[in-house]
Amino acid sequence: MAMVSPRRLVQNHPDRESDAPSESIEVRFLRPGDVEALITLEQTKWDQDQAADRAELAARIQAYPRLSIGAFETGGAALASLFMKPITTAELGSAATWADCARVETPHPETTGSLFGISLSSVDADAVTAIFEFFWPHALKHGWRDIYLGSPMPGLRAWRRTNHDIPADTYMREKRHGLPRDPQLRYYHNKGFKDIVACKPGYFPHAASLDYGALLRGHIPLSSGAPLWRLVPLPWLKQVRRLLFRLV
Numbered sequence: 001m002a003m004v005s006p007r008r009l010v011q012n013h014p015d016r017e018s019d020a021p022s023e024s025i026e027v028r029f030l031r032p033g034d035v036e037a038l039i040t041l042e043q044t045k046w047d048q049d050q051a052a053d054r055a056e057l058a059a060r061i062q063a064y065p066r067l068s069i070g071a072f073e074t075g076g077a078a079l080a081s082l083f084m085k086p087i088t089t090a091e092l093g094s095a096a097t098w099a100d101c102a103r104v105e106t107p108h109p110e111t112t113g114s115l116f117g118i119s120l121s122s123v124d125a126d127a128v129t130a131i132f133e134f135f136w137p138h139a140l141k142h143g144w145r146d147i148y149l150g151s152p153m154p155g156l157r158a159w160r161r162t163n164h165d166i167p168a169d170t171y172m173r174e175k176r177h178g179l180p181r182d183p184q185l186r187y188y189h190n191k192g193f194k195d196i197v198a199c200k201p202g203y204f205p206h207a208a209s210l211d212y213g214a215l216l217r218g219h220i221p222l223s224s225g226a227p228l229w230r231l232v233p234l235p236w237l238k239q240v241r242r243l244l245f246r247l248v
Contacts, residue, residue: 025079025127027134030061030068034078038070041078045121052119059104060085060118066142067115069135071127080122082131087116087148092197098150098204098213113145113223120149132191137237139220140229147218149193150200153182154208168212169199185214193218 030038035057042051060083061068067084087101092114095101102118122128159171159181173196174181180189185196195217203213222229229237 024074025124025130026072026074027069027127027130028072029066030070030081032058032061034061034070037072037076037078038081041081041121041123045123056104063104063106066138069131071122071124071130071134079124079127080120080131082120082128082135083118084115084147085118086112087114088112089114092116092148092215096200097202101148101150113143115139115144115147117147117149128191136221137234140223140225140237141232141234143223143230144220145223146220147193148197149188149216149218150203150213151184151188151193151216152204152206152209153212153214154184154206155182156210156212157208160210167199168201168210172196172199172212172214182214185216188216188218191218192221195219 035054038057039051039054042057045051064083064085067086069082070078071080072078085102085104092101101116104118120128153168153172156168156171160166160168163171171181172185180186180196193216196214197217198215200213200215202211205211206213
């Protein structure tokens, strides 16, 4: 995903989380008319200086209409949103900050199978699961292979107090019981972002992370068969979307 903005994306581990999302959650590609509901989500979740504004949200939807996804409850309130954009490995390697990767641009002319997660915001963990279940069939049909995201490491500051001279990269890669030590990296690991690619200093303002960011990559399940999936009808792929989610 993403490199995902820590300011807009840090998950607070919602209380309600289950293996399968509620059938009452509607997931779909976002439209310009959704901006007001998305603003309410941003303002509910984040402080004023952290939330995306109307112009930013509208620009993302306009530039990437099939990479902007929302989950809504029955009454229309937004429960979660995911914004992505195409990106190349060269762009990822040259980017010094999250903003370098997240900048909204016209569709990139160079062919790429990779996406960058601009942001993922939610107030409901089931809604996040529902968004990824929705997207995987579309990703296979299009030929997307992986998603990158930038994650904060909120446990880094406390760890550094007793590990003054040890590089942040060491903390980023440290594991407990086979899972990342850092709670945010562990959250994303459980969502399928299991490859830790790089440790980026000064990546974004985040005090608990000492402004470091971890570049993560998640492989889209079964994407190695991309040429085949283009021939498979999308309705069939949708029938196995929950299986795809469990394969991440």
